[in-house]
Amino acid sequence: MTTIMDVAAAAGVSASTVSYVLSGKRTISAATRSRVERAIEDLGYRPHAGARALASNRTNVVGLVAPLREDVNVNVIMQFVRSVTTTARHHDLDVLLLTQEEDAGLRRVSSGSLVDGLLVMDIEADDPRVDVLTSLDRPTVLIGVPDDPRGLSCVDFDFAGAARAAVGHLTSLGHRRIAVLASPPRSLTRHAGYAERVRDGFREAVRAAGAEGAYQPCEPGAEGVRRSLAAVRSELPGVSALVVHNEAALPSLLAVLAEEGLDVPGDVSVVTIAASEGANLLRPLTSLDIPALDVGRIAVEMLVARIGGERTAETRLLAAPLVDRGSTAAPRG
Incomplete structure (x- = not known):
């Protein structure tokens, strides 16, 4: 397995210089950065997730809040969960699933820096979690649209x-x-x-x-x-x-x-x-x-953008065409 020392040797620099190139915490000359990046590409180096987290102050984990309430269809919920987790992997993110309704879980994972951002499902019209989420120092995207999003980005089916x-x-x-x-x-x-x-x-x-x-x-x-x-x-x-x-x-x-x-x-x-x-x-x-896979994918993409510094809130409602499968006809008589 290629290590940071291998990259440093190939680029003719120290391991700390490679680390600074990866983290961006110090200014590195364009020529040196180019050598390091070329060595990373040639060797196929992938930094360890824990090292990336330490270097960037990120966990590479997002929280998905999916309360399993009595009135929700778990099979439908899992379609959204599957889409979120699949898309997250494409962005080198893991997903921490939270299934409780209580606000304590939101505060715990945020205050403990367990996640870089939150996706929250099953939104109510006057959802009490919105107040909690706006008080937390974590980017958040709602899968659903409350009456007042309070500056949070939202995506849902129309x-x-x-x-x-x-x-x-x-x-x-x-x-x-x-x-x-x-x-x-x-x-x-x-x-x-x-x-x-x-x-x-x-x-x-x-x-x-x-x-x-x-x-x-x-x-x-x-x-x-x-x-x-x-x-x-x-x-x-x-x-x-x-x-x-x-x-x-x-x-x-x-x-x-x-x-x-x-x-x-x-x-x-x-x-x-x-x-x-x-x-x-x-x-x-x-x-x-209902395009559950598209909603989940877009929610992750919106959250990644907000984790990356995008602060413009948006609400996206996805439409779907009516598919005629033969269960409607003109009324008799």
Whole structure:
């Protein structure tokens, strides 16, 4: 294995000079720097992670805060986690995963200089962590968008836009009574940002189209689906189309509709807003696929930029096209 001493010998300098070239802590002449860099490239030298950290005052570790709450779909969360960790490796970063909701973990990893920056998932509309994060001396990127980001950069899927696109597709087919089977009730109770944005986008689109709509939270499982369908039909008799923003409920929904003798899309059209790998379904569904891999990748790239000194806050919302997989059609009659 090539060592810093090998590089120093090849460049005709001391090991400390090689270290200064790598860390940038002292001014080195252009000619000397060029010899050292050429020796590093020729020998294929890669500094040890611990040495890099000491030289740069960095840990080469980022923290990923992904609370595993009862109302979140772990399979979906892990798609984001996989993307973050894969992208981080491309930047020579490791990822420290924090799964607790408490603020103490954020303060501990920051005050102990365990991480160079933080990525925080599952953002609520008025997220109490935002106050904590803005008080910490660590670059931070939110995967989600609170009502007031307070100068923090954010990236997320455009959930409101997806809801509007789903309604637009269904009304273009002639549907006038459309319902959402939404995230579990607890997601709304705690004001999860993604749940509220789907709700608001749906209601806005229904009003704009002059259609009728019902928004119904839904627990996963057959019984939860049956209760939510009953509530929708009571509020909106004759509903002919469903927008489903609940990956965990999709298999049960298809099973319940089949038990009732209802054909998709002949009797009821179904559009989903879902992470593409979030549900194991017997048939494809027309969907706006949440680009979890793109969101995770961009979040890491934004954090790397902020660790590198970029201080301009930005919010990026990613859109997705509606993919017609044959689960929607014009209403009968």
